[in-house]
Amino acid sequence: LAQAWLARPVIRGDCGNAGRCRDMAGATCSASMPCAGTAAAVAAERRFINDDACGDWVMPIGETGLEFQVVNALSAACFLAAGAPLVWRTDAAPIARAYGLMMCGVAVGSFSFHATTSLSGFMIDIAPMATTAALMLYRAMHALQADAGKSGPEAESARFFVAIVTACVAVYVPWIMMAFGVSHSMVWGVWAFLFGAMGAVFGVVALMVFFSEGLLNDRAGFDLLVAIASILLGLGCSVHSFVPGLCEGWRTALPLHAIWHVFSSICANRCGHVLNTLTQVCERLEEQVDVTKKHKCSSLLVRLFKRDLLPSQFSM
Secondary structure, X not given: OHHHHHOOOOOOOOOOOOOEEEOOOOOEEEOOEOOOOOHHHHHHHHEOOOOOOOOOOEEEOOOOOOEEXXXXXXXXXXXXXHHHHHHHOOOOOHHHHHHHHHHHHHHHHHHHHHOOOEHHHHHHXXXXXXXXXXXXXXXXXXXXXXXXXXXXXXXXXXXXXHHHHHHHHHHHHHHHHHHOOOOHHHHHHHHHHHHHHHHHHHHHHHHHHHHHOOOOOOHHHHHHXXXXXXXXXXXXXXXXXXXXXXXXXXXXXXXXXHHHHHHHHHHHHHHHHHHHHHHHHHHHHHHOOOHHHHHOOOOHHHHHHHHHOOOOOOOO
């Protein structure tokens, strides 16, 4: 019994006292190479590790290994300020108010992530963001369908399917990557690409529809311009989150990810207004009795291309 007790695997947070020990998998480790089963290793596996905290004030959460990013967590309230006014607007379309409500959920998710830096917090953060992007993608597809004269249950089911599947893919792919041990910076970059692609489709469709309907010089065009400018400025403050090695020099003096929150929340608020206007345009297009005859088989992109890019016979 004494020999069996002395030969047992020892799992410690510090192998220094034992000289050498073995982890749960039987691998030998030492003080300079901690066991995989130590508290430090387990705590590190619970965190989503990238450079979001660059320039932030980071506080450890007890002995859990998790961290509280003070400025990043508090700046998540910007999304609450972006979404709440849309919810309160009684004249807004239901989808715009739902978008505002989910943007409030983004505030909760963002705070949950940056207040813990946990893997589960990251998933809670991106889920409501994917939902807001799905709402925008749904309406963008609706606008293209309405412009082409397609309506009814079949068209509605198609855009529901595309929006839901795209949102699921945007959330599931980062989870798969984390499960297979891909670096968290790469996971963040892939998530940003998927989410950004959904938003970019919405922006391009809104731009084309507003141009076609003569709305770019109105408030709708201003909202779209502010949204585009804000997201581009915000991206400039968030590159270090998915490109390792950039957190150095002047970047360590500024909470850049919190600044990203500010710019992206401005973009989110303006996107809510664009979403509301685009909904009104869709309703107007569907009310036109001769919409199919008017556009025939030409898509919106083809008509814009012919009208503005191809030289006419009078300009030769």
